[in-house]
């Protein structure tokens with residue numbers, strides 16, 4: 363069969379195994395029922411077609427969870443995840459209760475039928491266009507499914523809605539998974555905090571521009 367000539371619109375190219383289309387209309391993170399169907403290719407692809415597809419390290423499964431703002435009913439689960447996910451600097455129930463009520467904070471949770479999968483806490487400061495991601499964690503059973511990535515996207519969207527142009531965060535220098543997460547999502551290291559955590563660990567400071 364002769365190779366198909368001409369440009370094939372990325373939109374019309376079915377998803378290939380191991381590749382993610384840059385076409386956002388097929389973005390599985392858009393909701394619980396977002397389609398992640400991986401079709402067997404029916405067309406032959408030219409090199410040009412393949413260059414318009416972005417490689418990914420794994421195939422995104424269907425989103426079987428939802429992200430929403432946390433409520434007082436989530437407090438027990440939030441505190442339990444806090445204890446399980448961190449070895450130091452735990453947020454207390456009292457702090458969560460305060461943040462849930464505060465105008466200058468947002469707590470988001472990722473939930474499925476089994477309960478809490480992950481959470482993220484972001485702060486806004488009056489008169490500042492810099493939001494601060496204070497905490498993010500995903501339950502052991504749910505790691506590696508893109509939940510932190512989806513929570514961060516939600517937090518960044520909330521920050522933009524607050525008029526914030528940048529997001530900043532601190533991360534322990536001995537936390538390679540979190541460092542990889544932030545760098546993967548476009549955060550860049552700009553400073554260091556020595557002995558930032560209660561256990562004496564040093565932190566890197568990261569920033570991402572949210573609006574050009």
Ligand SMILES: CC(C)(COP(=O)(O)OP(=O)(O)OC[C@H]1O[C@@H](n2cnc3c(N)ncnc32)[C@H](O)[C@@H]1OP(=O)(O)O)[C@@H](O)C(=O)NCCC(=O)NCCS
Nearest residue numbers: 498499500505506507508509510511533539540542543546
């Ligand atoms: C860090 C953490 C939030 C990641 O959650 P997660 O839902 O597993 O992360 P995701 O599946 O969304 O991963 C997104 C990206 O982060 C990076 N990443 C996440 N976990 C990683 C790991 N263990 N090793 C290397 N890279 C990792 C990858 O680049 C990944 O993108 P990819 O899958 O396309 O390669 C989770 O491991 C966690 O809760 N850790 C304990 C709490 C913590 O350290 N929080 C951060 C405090 S600053």
